[in-house]
Amino acid sequence: MCWSARYALLLLASTFITYAGGLILEKIKKVDPLRKSFYYRITLIFAVGLNLFIIFYFKYSNFILGLMRAVAFRLHIDLHIPVIDVILPVGISFYIFQALGYLIDVYRRDIYAEKNFLQYALFVSFFPQLVAGPIERSKNLLKQLADTKKFNYENVRQGLLIMLWGYFLKMVIADRSAVLVNAVYAKYLEYKGFQLITANILFAIQIYCDFMGYSTIAKGAAKVLGFDLMENFHEPYFACSLKTFGEDGIFL
Incomplete structure (x- = not known):
């Protein structure tokens, strides 16, 4: 695992995708209170799929390619499979699954979509548990972020x-x-x-x-x-x- 400034773009991408997805789900719910709309489900699937693709690419792409190379070698198949030069970003699983948890909570109507992007971004990147968890429930942390904090x-x-x-x-x-x-x-x-x-x-x-x-x-x-x-x-x-x-x- 490693950290680089460019990997902050992954955090930003996951944050923006789930933030926008939450707002779209909220808007669709007003038009379709029973949540039977095709667009309601496809919004969730699309946002979840993009985030899972990010995790899969950085965590498992070389593992899968390695298995393919091993199988090709066993079968005596001359198959050139490149090695992808990627390093696992620190905390990627934790912040992506926390963001997906928020999106699913919005989908289930457990919470309303957060309209303040900066506050939502703080929820996803809350530094005490950003790198190693624990994954936090949106309905618990988001409302605390909205409160004014004083030294205690x-x-x-x-x-x-x-x-x-x-x-x-x-x-x-x-x-x-x-x-x-x-x-x-x-x-x-x-x-x-x-x-x-x-x-x-x-x-x-x-x-x-x-x-x-x-x-x-x-x-x-x-x-x-x-x-x-x-x-x-x-x-x-x-x-x-x-x-x-x-x-x-x-x-x-």
């Missing part, structure tokens, strides 16, 4: 404590677990059953504390600024289905 000592104190806990999860538990996990996984044939089981358990702890740490740091940073982010990472390992797993912990 208690918010700052609570936010810093939350951030401290997040750093503990990430730097003390996750990163320390990674040391043993990486050592075992690098030479797994040299280790026995108990050691492999221990490494697997620690790996589960590592990725949990990684994501939980990032989310907690983001929540703390937002709290310092006077914003309350929703809890969207809650005991994913105790989920009983893929649906509840997605609700309890978002891994993007």
